[in-house]
Amino acid sequence: QVQLVESGGGLVQAGGSLRLSCAASGRTFTNYAMAWFRQAPGKERGFVAGIRWSGGSTYLSDSVKGRFTISRDNAKNTVNLQMNSLKPEDTAIYYCAARGVGLTTRPSQYEYWGQGTQVTVSS
Numbered sequence: 001q002v003q004l005v006e007s008g009g010g011l012v013q014a015g016g017s018l019r020l021s022c023a024a025s026g027r028t029f030t031n032y033a034m035a036w037f038r039q040a041p042g043k044e045r046g047f048v049a050g051i052r053w054s055g056g057s058t059y060l061s062d063s064v065k066g067r068f069t070i071s072r073d074n075a076k077n078t079v080n081l082q083m084n085s086l087k088p089e090d091t092a093i094y095y096c097a098a099r100g101v102g103l104t105t106r107p108s109q110y111e112y113w114g115q116g117t118q119v120t121v122s123s
Contacts, residue, residue: 020036020117033101
């Protein structure tokens with residue numbers, strides 16, 4: 001079993017920055033992919049960013065490229081999402097997710113989820 005706990009959400013003005021963190025505990029996978037998804041009211045959960053645990057290769061959705069950065073600290077079992085130049089349309093609950101093999105943008109393919117953290121960007 002894997003536990004994921006997000007932190008770092010909050011309220012920020014447009015143009016501001018936030019840094020989300022996801023702490024993983026429990027079983028450790030050598031080829032562990034981790035990702036951030038977000039879900040706004042009335043919308044489906046969508047992929048934001050992902051990173052392979054061992055390889056470090058990353059993938060960002062088009063809507064956040066150039067503004068968000070995903071990174072990981074293997075020693076601390078954490079994955080971070082640095083969000084800059086935030087826009088009101090970034091407002092959503094952000095979820096951390098993990099799966100044992102491979103990186104995918106499909107939320108149904110992820111085995112483990114955190115409880116989510118709210119990000120609100122005011123205009």
